[in-house]
Amino acid sequence: MSHEAVLHGHESHGHDDHGHHEHHDTFLTKYVFSQDHKMIAKQFLITGMVWAVLGGLMSVLFRLQLGYPDASFPWLESILGKWAKGGQITPEAYYALVTTHGTVLVFFVLTAGLSGTFANFLIPLQIGARDMASPFLNMLSYWFFFTASIVMLSSLFVETGPFSGGWTAYPPLSALHDASPGSKTGMDLWIIAMALFVVSSLLGGLNYIATILNMRTKGMSMTRLPLTIWALFFTAVLGVLSFPVLLSGMILLIFDRNFGTSFYLSDIYVNGVGALSNEGGSAILFQHLFWFLGHPEVYIILLPAMGMVSEIMSVNSRKPIFGYMAMLGSLFAIAILAFLVWAHHMFVTGLNPFLGSVFVLLTLLIAVPSAIKVFNWLTTLWRGNIRFTPGMLFAIGFVSLFISGGLTGIWLGNAALDIYLHDSYFVVAHFHIVMGVASMFGMFAGVYHWFPKMYGRYLNNSLGYIHFWITLAGAYMIFWPMHYQGLAGMPRRYFDFSIWESFKQFAELNRFISTVAMIVFAVQILFLINFFYSIFKGRKVTVLNPWESNTLEWTTPIRPGHGNWPGEIPEVHRWPYDYGKDGHDFIPQTTPVGADETETH
């Protein structure tokens, strides 16, 4: 019945694919220099996917080395040339691969690819706006990201190789040209790419904040916003407040690299160079500036996934989200705490133990809002009428990974444990599960759920199920064993473990992990095929609201033009989570509150 109401309300526009805001665009203004938020979102998504494939491929290459340290693969040499002399990846190339994998996945895929895509796509559609506050700045945001991508990509092809000092770019490896081959041109390009990236994410973030605060449709009060929007709002705030600090740190780094200052460099002795003429610099200072961004960054990655999972779970459980205000409050708490915990990355830098204990306390506090969110997701599922769409499965998978990875966060947040586990595979396992794979799952959930709105077609469900189950099982098979390796003291970032007696026991396990990693990577190719095939040949969407969802994006035409709604922007009368209320399966936000409607949700 309510479903009919949705269709009925906008029946007159149902077939009007060309709203009056769609101008006679040329190919260049429609697909390249587009100012339509939906097109920009797709640009972010597809650029992010290209980087995900490249970053994933890098991990396959270094897993090959870790799994088969003694083997020689002649085909590697024909692809990588001198970086794989004799068919084995060189240590220098290994470090470059690890560094680029980290940088690209953290910033280009899970920041730009995730919030760039979904903030752009969902904010105007779900708050009821025609476009962003400044469509022009929004376009610039993408093109800064694109330029950053090109610069980062070009660093892979310079003679001395890309930067190889780890994605955190700690000095002195990042500050000294002579520290390693990757510290030369590769590092210059890395800094330029990152500076461009920061500009891109600032332009995006400013737009998201202004749009959410200023451009909501009539009736869309802040507490009627879907949780996706709240999550994207906090994400943007975190980005706008923390990326400039990284930029400050990098500017000081540029001065140390190129103008002989001594912010981070001191009179250390470097092999082959001799003692430096710098005096009194502190490498720890960079770590403080870096992690002041670095920790909020993990929530910049995680929050959009949390928001989308909340929305997708509620829709597919046919139940209101459990504890909307608690969800919102916990997002807020996480955003505040994000700025107060950075030094837990620095427990082994000689940090004052008293200061360390303060950071332990603040870090462990994050468990409270995180647990609130987990219990609210589980209670949203509880006795719901669950529809196991691929999007929903990825959302449930996200919660599973968030629990598994979050629990080890409580271990690592304790300085007493972290001092032992720091820089071991335990850390690798922790952050890959809780931040990397979990957010990836959030991104997949979002793509599966909103693909019909993006392209007017469905993704293939069977391929979606195969993609989900193999990725979920594979993710656990790759990262679960790493906890044991880390507890046994296996350090991260090492090129070859076969020379240590104590780690020889893991040779077979390493091979197992590498094999699974390759299988999981292959399954992502399956997803890509599904994605691109479905854009052109997928089953067509024929109803406005395929998931029977309450939010505003499903009141637009199946293929909305620039401006989103052909007529007036609809008015909002209720929150977005009226599922299973008063005998109605769902009541869209545009339906006025009835006279006999019950007060409670």
Place this chain on the structure above:
Amino acid sequence: MATELNTSVGKNKMHPYKMVLYAGLGSIVMMFAGLTSAYIVKKSQANWLDFELPKVFFIATVVILLSSFTIQMAVKKAKEGLQNPYRGFLSLTAILGVVFMILQVQGFMALQANNIALTGPRSNSAASFLFVITILHLLHVLGGVIALIGVSFKSFLAKNNTENTLPVELLSTYWHFVDILWIYLFVFLHWIG
């Protein structure tokens, strides 16, 4: 296109561009908060050089304070629809901005004349910090000056330039911010540094 799409904004709501600007100012604040925090951390460590700020920085401070007054007058005149005073105050602000920049550069030169290296192997990070922080502020002033020159040119070219006061309002907010930011930095560098 942009203006057409923005028609849905209610009259009593703040213009979205203002919100973009305010959020942007927040991010600039964080940038300098990061730098000045790093300054405090570094100062407490060994090998810190204490030196007096050259007098020319005081003059620059007076100049930028004055320019805040002139741009406020420009906004006032624009709102009253007075063309020529508007043009005058706007151009005067741009000139004061340029003067401020010249004075800052003279400050650097005065430091180097006193044998305080700002960069290079003999530099102390106390001076390098001053240099980096001031240069970054200067770049923000430069952005404002370029915008001021642009809006001034427009005000001379257009017959009636006081109808849409949004650009000059945005510009004045930014300019006041850059002014207050400098006063913070100046107080910080002079008394804390």
